[in-house]
Amino acid sequence: MKQQLQPLLSLPLLLILLSHCTGISAQGAPAASPDAGPIADAPAPPGPTNVTKILEKSGNFNLLIRLLKTTQVDTQLYSQLNDSYSKLTILAPTDAAFSKLKSGSLNSLSESQKDQLLQFHLIPDFLTISNFQTLSNPVRTQAGDQFEYPLNITTSGNSVNITTGLVNTSISGTVYTDNQLAVYQVDSVLQPYGIFAPKPLPPAPAPAPEKAKHKKKASDDSPVAAVKSAAGSVVCDLSRNGLVSIGVAVVFAAAMFLLQ
Ligand SMILES: *[C@@H]1O[C@H](CO)[C@@H](O)[C@H](O)[C@H]1NC(C)=O
Ligand SMILES: *[C@@H]1O[C@H](CO)[C@@H](O)[C@H](O)[C@H]1NC(C)=O
Ligand SMILES: *[C@@H]1O[C@H](CO)[C@@H](O)[C@H](O)[C@H]1NC(C)=O
Ligand SMILES: *[C@@H]1O[C@H](CO)[C@@H](O)[C@H](O)[C@H]1NC(C)=O
Ligand SMILES: *[C@@H]1O[C@H](CO)[C@@H](O)[C@H](O)[C@H]1NC(C)=O
Numbered sequence: 001m002k003q004q005l006q007p008l009l010s011l012p013l014l015l016i017l018l019s020h021c022t023g024i025s026a027q028g029a030p031a032a033s034p035d036a037g038p039i040a041d042a043p044a045p046p047g048p049t050n051v052t053k054i055l056e057k058s059g060n061f062n063l064l065i066r067l068l069k070t071t072q073v074d075t076q077l078y079s080q081l082n083d084s085y086s087k088l089t090i091l092a093p094t095d096a097a098f099s100k101l102k103s104g105s106l107n108s109l110s111e112s113q114k115d116q117l118l119q120f121h122l123i124p125d126f127l128t129i130s131n132f133q134t135l136s137n138p139v140r141t142q143a144g145d146q147f148e149y150p151l152n153i154t155t156s157g158n159s160v161n162i163t164t165g166l167v168n169t170s171i172s173g174t175v176y177t178d179n180q181l182a183v184y185q186v187d188s189v190l191q192p193y194g195i196f197a198p199k200p201l202p203p204a205p206a207p208a209p210e211k212a213k214h215k216k217k218a219s220d221d222s223p224v225a226a227v228k229s230a231a232g233s234v235v236c237d238l239s240r241n242g243l244v245s246i247g248v249a250v251v252f253a254a255a256m257f258l259l260q
Pocket of ligand 1: 050051056078
């Protein structure tokens with residue numbers, strides 16, 4: 001009975017979800033600067049800044065470079081910096097910083113954890129040393145949410161202290177700076193909770209226990225109830241219209257089912 005229901009459900013629901021959940025805002029395109037005359041377009045584009053090249057020049061960041069390459073975050077940065085409106089500050093751990101990590105801890109990470117670890121060292125803004133005192137904590141990085149990836153920065157004078165809760169360090173040098181990109185040296189890898197000491201997640205809504213009693217009960221339910229409960233598990237954030245459409249789909253699917 002359930003198996004018959006599935007394909008009936010899937011199509012209308014899928015169509016509705018697609019129409020409500022994947023719409024891309026048409027407002028994403030950057031507005032042209034009102035002052036930009038023809039002259040603004042004249043200078044030949046110098047091409048995006050190559051972070052790998054900058055780090056290579058310093059000679060102190062071989063392990064970071066290797067990680068940037070294996071995760072392909074190097075190409076992400078290249079295209080990120082190709083947009084001249086996009087600003088970036090990199091907190092770059094030295095080779096010595098990586099060698100302070102517990103041995104094997106980097107190798108034990110999954111690809112997506114390695115990626116997140118790198119994103120955690122990227123602040124999507126251009127910060128001079130004195131700009132750091134204007135930040136409020138926790139500082140937004142390019143890694144996931146701040147619950148799993150908290151980064152706090154405090155300053156006094158020209159010293160900039162950084163804490164993740166697991167690691168305390170400070171900025172120990174400026175590697176590179178222009179008006180778009182700043183690269184600062186840090187002597188520890190910034191280890192976020194989300195990877196190195198995961199906090200327990202907030203409890204998820206418990207799925208109905210798979211007991212024989214429940215299974216029996218489910219098969220006694222009316223088809224409409226079964227459809228409703230399947231629709232109830234949809235995770236997407238739907239507008240009011242979406243809910244109406246789901247309702248329509250539920251009725252439609254139920255009607256199809258009853259016609260069989
Ligand atoms: C950036 O520089 C590195 C090192 O010089 C080079 O290997 C790499 O191909 C460059 N990346 C791009 C996208 O040009
Ligand atoms: C940079 O962006 C321009 C315009 O969006 C695009 O044409 C070009 O291919 C990009 N270059 C690189 C190296 O990504
Ligand atoms: C920064 O860290 C150093 C050494 O850990 C400490 O002495 C100093 O008080 C800290 N400064 C700020 C502003 O947190
Ligand atoms: C970071 O700053 C926030 C806000 O001030 C604070 O609640 C949190 O405890 C701080 N975390 C660490 C590890 O310092
Ligand atoms: C980081 O610094 C804070 C405050 O100075 C201290 O309480 C904490 O124990 C330090 N954590 C580590 C891992 O050193």
